Amino acid sequence: MTAADFGGLGVIPVNEPLLDGNEKKYLTECIETGWISSEGPFVARFEKEMAALTGRRHGIAVCNGTAALEVALSTLDLKPGDEVVMPAFTILSCAAAVVRRGGVPVLVDSDPVTWNFDLEKLEAKLKNEIGCNNNRRIKAIMVVHIYGLPVDMDPVLELASRYGLKVIEDAAQMHGQQYKGRACGSFGDLSTFSFYPNKHITTGEGGMVLTDDDALAERCRSLRNLCFQAKKRFVHEDLGFNYRMTNMQAALGVAQLERIDEFVARKRQMGRRYTEMLAGHEGLTLMPLRTDYAENIYWVYGVVLKDGIPFDGEEAMRRLGKEGVGTRPFFWPMHEQPVFRKMGLFKDERFPIAEWLARRGFYIPSGLALTDEQMDVVVEAMEKVISI
Numbered sequence: 071m072t073a074a075d076f077g078g079l080g081v082i083p084v085n086e087p088l089l090d091g092n093e094k095k096y097l098t099e100c101i102e103t104g105w106i107s108s109e110g111p112f113v114a115r116f117e118k119e120m121a122a123l124t125g126r127r128h129g130i131a132v133c134n135g136t137a138a139l140e141v142a143l144s145t146l147d148l149k150p151g152d153e154v155v156m157p158a159f160t161i162l163s164c165a166a167a168v169v170r171r172g173g174v175p176v177l178v179d180s181d182p183v184t185w186n187f188d189l190e191k192l193e194a195k196l197k198n199e200i201g202c203n204n205n206r207r208i209k210a211i212m213v214v215h216i217y218g219l220p221v222d223m224d225p226v227l228e229l230a231s232r233y234g235l236k237v238i239e240d241a242a243q244m245h246g247q248q249y250k251g252r253a254c255g256s257f258g259d260l261s262t263f264s265f266y267p268n269k270h271i272t273t274g275e276g277g278m279v280l281t282d283d284d285a286l287a288e289r290c291r292s293l294r295n296l297c298f299q300a301k302k303r304f305v306h307e308d309l310g311f312n313y314r315m316t317n318m319q320a321a322l323g324v325a326q327l328e329r330i331d332e333f334v335a336r337k338r339q340m341g342r343r344y345t346e347m348l349a350g351h352e353g354l355t356l357m358p359l360r361t362d363y364a365e366n367i368y369w370v371y372g373v374v375l376k377d378g379i380p381f382d383g384e385e386a387m388r389r390l391g392k393e394g395v396g397t398r399p400f401f402w403p404m405h406e407q408p409v410f411r412k413m414g415l416f417k418d419e420r421f422p423i424a425e426w427l428a429r430r431g432f433y434i435p436s437g438l439a440l441t442d443e444q445m446d447v448v449v450e451a452m453e454k455v456i457s458i
């Protein structure tokens with residue numbers, strides 16, 4: 071994303087990545103050695119290093135975070151009508167991966183403080199569906215850590231084991247984040263990452279599935295690569311995808327990972343700095359700096375307009391745009407997606423906190439290349455155009 075995307079000079083982009091480490095050197099290596107496909111050595115190295123970061127046994131690099139979810143969901147072998155519980159407030163990729171396998175997403179509303187799915191509502195849903203209604207179609211919980219604070223994993227894992235459900239952890243916004251001292255991306259049967267340029271670690275486009283299970287890892291590797299067979303290459307027992315990551319993407323990833331500690335520290339520092347400057351703003355609800363189980367990693371710096379502000383997030387973003395400040399809307403909840411409504415999904419379902427976040431929330435410039443001076447300009451603009 072360049073400043074040009076937002077209408078020219080003087081514009082503060084909502085996200086700009088930092089690529090001034092060994093990225094150029096490793097990319098040049100790919101070109102000079104001729105290793106540009108997924109067969110090159112950076113791919114295995116990047117997989118190993120992501121596995122080390124998360125304490126997983128296996129990493130399977132793929133072409134983006136959405137593909138990682140598609141592969142992870144494929145291993146669940148859902149039957150038509152099988153259900154996967156997930157937050158209403160998330161990216162389309164989560165629900166799409168379930169729907170494409172013939173499954174049905176079962177949505178849970180958000181917590182108004184952490185913006186992650188509400189664990190009391192999750193428990194009530196499972197208790198009601200499985201405990202009371204004997205619903206045997208629910209097969210898995212998809213955990214999605216939203217914007218900076220991880221989901222409180224202990225209660226989720228307890229529920230999953232109580233009801234015999236698989237857990238998939240979408241850690242696309244959580245590179246380098248920890249929950250009670252354990253790496254995000256280490257939980258559940260499978261976890262997934264994205265390396266899109268607005269994530270903490272980028273490969274341009276890219277993703278990864280991680281697991282501790284040898285058989286699951288084998289299955290993911292096969293699914294990523296069209297389910298080619300070792301002996302008779304072009305004879306296929308299963309339908310796979312071509313979701314391979316190139317050596318050039320992985321080269322970027324290896325260079326980026328060398329700086330993960332620095333990136334995480336900078337993101338947290340940016341979060342603290344914005345919070346110090348915006349805490350006194352009467353019209354904004356901010357993310358907590360920490361909970362009792364984790365410190366916010368500020369994947370993005372999100373704000374939600376308080377009730378007293380007489381306009382919605384869209385209008386605030388328009389006003390900030392006129393001041394030269396790039397913004398992005400929050401996710402739009404799954405139950406309000408026209409594409410799913412047309413399929414007859416989520417009819418008459420309401421998730422008021424997710425709806426509130428979508429309408430009142432947006433995020434401000436928070437990429438790794440953002441300077442303190444730019445943050446000051448952003449805050450000044452917020453004070454000018456958002457008031458009660």
Ligand SMILES: *Cc1c(COP(=O)(O)O)cnc(C)c1O
Pocket residue numbers: 134135136137161163164214215240242243263264265266275276277
């Ligand atoms: C970015 C993101 C994805 C999708 O990743 P892509 O690489 O853009 O396909 C999935 N889940 C979450 C939570 C994300 O933030």
